[in-house]
Amino acid sequence: LAKTTQPISMDSYEGQEVNITCSHNNIATNDYITWYQQFPSQGPRFIIQGYKTKVTNEVASLFIPADRKSSTLSLPRVSLSDTAVYYCLVGGGNTNAGKSTFGDGTTLTVKP
Amino acid sequence: KAGVTQTPRYLIKTRGQQVTLSCSPISGHRSVSWYQQTPGQGLQFLFEYFSETQRNKGNFPGRFSGRQFSNSRSEMNVSTLELGDSALYLCASSLQAGHTGNTIYFGEGSWLTVV
Numbered sequence: 081l082a083k084t085t086q087p088i089s090m091d092s093y094e095g096q097e098v099n100i101t102c103s104h105n106n107i108a109t110n111d112y113i114t115w116y117q118q119f120p121s122q123g124p125r126f127i128i129q130g131y132k133t134k135v136t137n138e139v140a141s142l143f144i145p146a147d148r149k150s151s152t153l154s155l156p157r158v159s160l161s162d163t164a165v166y167y168c169l170v171g172g173g174n175t176n177a178g179k180s181t182f183g184d185g186t187t188l189t190v191k192p
Numbered sequence: 193k194a195g196v197t198q199t200p201r202y203l204i205k206t207r208g209q210q211v212t213l214s215c216s217p218i219s220g221h222r223s224v225s226w227y228q229q230t231p232g233q234g235l236q237f238l239f240e241y242f243s244e245t246q247r248n249k250g251n252f253p254g255r256f257s258g259r260q261f262s263n264s265r266s267e268m269n270v271s272t273l274e275l276g277d278s279a280l281y282l283c284a285s286s287l288q289a290g291h292t293g294n295t296i297y298f299g300e301g302s303w304l305t306v307v
Contacts, residue, residue, distance in 0.1 A: 114295065123196070123282050123298035124235075167235065182235040 084168050084183035091189050098155045100186050102168030105149050113144060113151045114169040117162075118185070124167060128153070155188075163190045194219065196299035198283050204305045210271040213302045217264050217285030224266040225296065226258060227282040235282070241266055242288075273306045280304075 085103040092098045104113070112131050116124035128135055130142040130151070141154040155162060165185040197216040205211050217224050225240035225248075237250040241260035258268040264285075270277055280303055284296040 116298070121280075121301075121303070123198075123284075123300045126295055126297055129295055184234050 084170055086166075086168055086183040086186045088184070089187040089189070091191060092158055093191050094159055095157050098158050098162075098188060098190075100153045100155075100166055100168075100188065101150055102153070102170075102183055103150045104168070104170045107148050107170055111170050113142065113148075115140070115142065115151075115153045116167045116169065118165045118167065127166075158188075158190045160190050160192060163188060196283055196285050196297055198281075198299040198302050200302060201300065202303045202305075204307060205273050207273055207275060207306055209273050210269060211273060211304060212267055212269045213281055213283075213304075215266045215268075215283030215285075215299060217266070217283075218297055221285035221287050221297075222264050223286045223288060223294070223296075224260055224264065225284050225286075226266070226268050227284065227298075228252075229280040229282055229301070230278075238268065238281075270304075275306050278304060278306045 090100060112129055114129040115127045117127050118124040128137055128140045128142045130144050132144050132148060135142045143152045143154065153166060165187050167185045168183040196218055199214045215224060223242045226238040228236050228238055238252055238256055239246055239250060239258050240248040241258065244260045244262060255271045258266060260266045266283065280301045282298050282301045284298045286294040286296045288294065
């Protein structure tokens with residue numbers, strides 16, 4: 081199993097860029113990296129997914145170095161509404177859900 | 193396009209009772225998995241179904257069971273409820289199995305409180 085490690089918490093201010101790193105030293109060749117955002121009392125919401133290098137969508141970027149042993153979620157210009165828990169998931173989706181590992185999550189607090 | 197739908201959203205049960213939670217995946221999605229989320233244990237995988245067959249199972253006792261129907265809808269059941277079963281139960285669906293890089297989408301969850 082690919083064990084993941086994330087910082088427990090991070091603080092930021094509105095308008096800043098936030099980078100959250102996830103370590104996954106024993107990631108398997110077929111594993112993808114997916115990030116989710118979760119608000120209290122809600123299910124995790126898909127943010128972005130990648131396999132290698134850089135992926136960008138309308139809300140975030142995901143940077144994955146060549147060795148794939150870590151990944152960094154980048155949130156540009158955060159707002160108060162970005163305060164949430166962010167999870168890194170390493171694995172192969174539902175097919176290998178039993179072998180997918182959620183990190184403990186990073187609680188991001190955005191301050192005015 | 194509707195997302196993953198879970199019912200009920202909230203429920204309270206007594207120790208020793210049993211509970212059934214329901215999940216309707218995103219239209220066209222054939223794979224469904226279930227997770228338990230608690231403050232102390234985080235997100236833990238329960239089981240995964242594809243085409244009515246259980247493909248993977250997490251490390252939970254036999255009191256936790258599930259099934260998937262031909263229309264991909266899924267149910268999970270917990271028998272002989274214990275206080276420690278109080279948690280948010282999340283259902284997630286994805287388009288297919290047998291393909292790495294599948295994106296799984298979560299429902300809003302069912303909050304179970306055991307008293």
